[in-house]
Amino acid sequence: DVKVTQSSRYLVKRTGEKVFLECVQDMDHENMFWYRQDPGLGLRLIYFSYDVKMKEKGDIPEGYSVSREKKERFSLILESASTNQTSMYLCASRVTSGTGELFFGEGSRLTVL
Amino acid sequence: LAKTTQPISMDSYEGQEVNITCSHxxxxxxxxxxxxxxxxxxxxxxxxxxxxxxxTNEVASLFIPADRKSSTLSLPRVSLSDTAVYYCLVDDKAAGNKLTFGGGTRVLVKP
Incomplete structure (x- = not known):
């Protein structure tokens, strides 16, 4: 069974803290994605990566960075968390671009106080 | 870039067919x-x-007209457990691997 695992389901952090959200997939997928989801706003793409050490900005990259040192792992980093980054964060992966379906993790709900 | 537009929400009743159209x-x-x-x-x-x-697969059918500017997801005989948000996504090759979702359609199935 394919699996995308996000390290934490729930996190509570304080304003200004550095936050790491980890995502690991076991399907040898090239493409990985980070989305955030807020009520009424659907899924918004933060960053994506199409290969190791490669990254591209999505639609809302401000305040975030990413790291992809290994193929199976894609990390989302909030350098200095702010309250407006309180959200559900979803990681996804798929094989290289084309018709492959996206596989999502269960999500990480981050609260910034 | 391919942008998708879907209805925000729709209600249905158990046993009915639900059709959600996405414009692209x-x-x-x-x-x-x-x-x-x-x-x-x-x-x-x-x-x-x-x-x-x-x-068609075991859970749904997808209808795409010849001009491909829209598509319709059809859920036959829905049950309460089909209450969910449904997203249409166009794999926009011109945008590389950037996969941008639309707002989704919230389907509520009532008893």
């Missing part, structure tokens, strides 16, 4: 259309994918 006027020749389902507090999951005409 700027779809390019090689782009596929994929639908995802999302339950609360879970990540979206794949339902069906198509390129043209009709595709």
């Amino acid at each position: 006027n700027n779809i390019a020749t090689n782009d596929y259309i994929t639908w995802y389902q999302q339950f609360p507090s879970q990540g979206p999951r794949f339902i069906i994918q198509g390129y043209k005409t009709k595709v």
Whole structure:
């Protein structure tokens, strides 16, 4: 069974803290994605990566960075968390671009106080 | 870039057929259309994918007209457990691997 695992389901952090959200997939997928989801706003793409050490900005990259040192792992980093980054964060992966379906993790709900 | 537009919400009753139409006027020749389902507090999951005409699997059908500027997801005989948000996604090859979701359609199935 394919699996995308996000390290934490729930996190509570304080304003200004550095936050790491980890995502690991076991399907040898090239493409990985980070989305955030807020009520009424659907899924918004933060960053994506199409290969190791490669990254591209999505639609809302401000305040975030990413790291992809290994193929199976894609990390989302909030350098200095702010309250407006309180959200559900979803990681996804798929094989290289084309018709492959996206596989999502269960999500990480981050609260910034 | 291919942008998708869906109704925000729709209600139905158990046993009825639900049809959700997604508009994607700027779809390019090689782009596929994929639908995802999302339950609360879970990540979206794949339902069906198509390129043209009709595709059917065990849970849904996808109808795509010849001009491919829209697609309709059809859920036959829905049950309460089909209450979810449904997203249409166009695999926009011109945008590389950037997969941008639309707002989704919230389907509420009533008893």
